[in-house]
Amino acid sequence: MRMRDYFQDKLGLLFLALVSLVMILMLCLAFKVPLEAIWAISCLYLFTLGAMFCLSFFKKKRFYTDFIQNMERLDKKYYILETLSMPNFYEGKILYDGLYVINKAMIEHVKNYELQMDDFKEYIEMWIHEVKIPLATLTLMFHNRKEYDKKVLEQLRRIESYLDQVLYYVRQEFAEKDYLIKKNSLEKMVNNVLVKNKDDFLENQIELEVRDLDFDVFTDSKWTLFILNQIINNSVKYMDDMKDKRIWIFGSEDESSIYLHIRDNGIGIPLQDIPKVFEKSFTGENGRKRSRSTGMGLYISKKLCEKLGHKIWLESREQEYTEVIIAFAKNDYYQVLER
Amino acid sequence: MKKILIVEDDRSIVSELEALLIHAGYAVEILKDFQNALEEVLKILPDLILLDINIPYLNGEVLLQSLRKVSNIPVIMVTSRASETDEVLSMSYGADDYVTKPYNPTILLLRIQAVLKRSEKTLDTVSFKDAVVYIQKGMIKKGDIEVFLTKNEMIIFNYLLNHQNVIVTRDELMTDLWNNNEYINDNALTVNISRLRAKLKEVGLGEAIETRKGMGYILS
Incomplete structure (x- = not known):
């Protein structure tokens, strides 16, 4: 967060403050306040104004600078909340709490999909194991009836090969560690x-x-x-x-x-x-x-x-x-x- | 006759397995009471168990574990779960082999044979009629006559010796050869068999291998 950008953003407020200063000065002149007093009032006013701006700027600077920098550096942007400490000013708290709620909602949403995916993967794996049982039975049946046609076995082999393709597709796509070396x-x-x-x-x-x-x-x-x-x-x-x-x-x-x-x-x-x-x-x-x-x-x-x-x-x-x-x-x- | 126990809950596969094993010359028992599986197994006392992982009440791995505490009966896990983890787990629980469904029936029989052979003392010499067969050396001896077989011929003859008096199909012989890293084709098999016959003739066993047309061969 840069000072210049911050002041640019607060230009309206600054303008209002200056207008009110001019009006105060005009009032002072109208009431014939001594010139020294007018000087003192103006200085005090401007000092307070400057101090107020600086105070609020530095209060926010740390939080937003961290926010912007970390956002740039992070590979997985959704971890941003983890890298920030709770800000000590009002708007920052609103943002921080908002981020927290968004994050939580998103995690739940993703988790939901993960669970669905896991369920699906598990179902497919189970289904394939189940299909392999009748496949094994058929292979045995044809083997036991000696007059079987080799072509039938070949087709069964093809079914098995395609089943394996699905099985391993599911395994490599969704399984983090489903193998043993x-x-x-x-x-x-x-x-x-x-x-x-x-x-x-x-x-x-x-x-x-x-x-x-x-x-x-x-x-x-x-x-x-x-x-x-x-x-x-x-x-x-x-x-x-x-x-x-x-x-x-x-x-x-x-x-x-x-x-x-x-x-x-x-x-x-x-x-x-x-x-x-x-x-x-x-x-x-x-x-x-x-x-x-x-x-x-x-x-x-x-x-x-x-x-x-x-x-x-x-x-x-x-x-x-x-x-x-x-x-x-x-x-x-x-x-x-x-x- | 060796007794094999099938532990499997899918009925159709059980009856086909039973037919396959009986045909191959084994006695077959089927586990019926899965609730008291361990007691049943010990009562039947088979020479080998074909054990499925997905069985009712307790799964196959648990049964295997509890079986291993009391007995060394050879166990072949037969399952449709094809993952390395399952296999390693089963082997660490004391399974002797692990076969995944669907399997080639001849291969399954070969695996059973191998496990059974491992559990008894391996015989290096077999006598057939009045000849002696030295399997490791690949030699047949009758009196003073010695005949040496090639690796392929020995594989074929050995398979026939293990299946005497039953018809052995060409496919079975082929599977055994391929299983032993001999990737030969149909013509080569025919050539090997006729060479084997010629060599058997030298030791007076010319008629030992009979051809059954359209079915296979029979050693008697």
Whole structure:
């Protein structure tokens, strides 16, 4: 709060005070008050006026200066009240109390939404677990009747995969900490996903080449399984029927990280689409051509990777290959924990 | 015959699981009284328990905890709750394995087999007819004749040995192979089986593996 602005604001009052001074002086002259007395009255008047302004200015200055500065500095503006001390003048108190009430109302409002969100998240999670029970029953039923058609199981697998997409979308969007990082074997996780998708590979006559996976990485295995499943589903989905279909899965490492590569010789991704494949709801040219893409798989995968502290990116050339790489950091901190 | 207890409250899944396990050659018991679950389990005294987390009255984790205070019966948690926290928690309570629904039935059977094997002394050698099979070495010996199997052939033969006199589908063999990091295709499986047959013939077991058309294979 600056002195100049404050006085500018009080210009009207100041003008009124001066007018009243002039009138007092005129009265004094009319009553023939001695000149010395008039001088004394004017001085006293002006001194009182000045003192009054200064007093009220400095009283407010501290509070408002803090208010303005903190407002600028704060990242989350709604915490402003927490940074101010209760002012000792009337208008300040009104403002302070007002802010308090607004804040409280807003917190309650947001809390309400948070609760609704939590309820919704919880409901979705529960619902998905419930749906998985009949899904498991169906899988068993078809398995038990030996003459089942593999295609039925494939469709059940697809339902499961889409269900997982919703589950993990909800988890990454609303859950602060719904994961647990521990040591996991890369080979086991890859194996788990490959066995799950076995029928898809055999049905589509896709050759698999898996090597160099003898690494342990620190991650949440359930989340990683979901991510791998999404990537591999994509590879299967975007195969090139003209070629001998092939997927390579292998690991590598350098000083800082362990890398998992998943490479296919499918239709690839157009150059202009590559930077956007991890965006929400992005389907791109391939998604439109093959017409069954929600554009959520890679988006959710990337989000999950970010939360887990892994990096994920993709290299591709149209008509030639797509390679997704996940980097698991070798974190000394985790190693210490291990010991 | 190994006795497996199913602790699960969804009836349709129980009856399908029962069918699957009976077909795989296990005796099956089903927990009916969830209110006195622990006493029931101890009365039945199974060789292995398939335990769901979401069961009435007390949840599976609590039951597992109280069971572990009195018994070491192997337990496989079977649940639709797929979170690492649940898994780690279950394992720390003393579960032997953790499988999430929906699961591949063959994989479930393999997991059961693995847990059962762990709980008894693992046999490295199995005798079949008048031959001896050294599983770790991948060798079949009959008299002076020794035949060595490749890794794939051993996986197939081992699976057949564990399921003698029942029909084993190609899908089951394939699942077991994939489960052991051997990602082979249909043709390769056919080749492996015919090689295995040829090797069995060398030890006089040429007719051991029979083909059942459209169904699979049977070892007898």
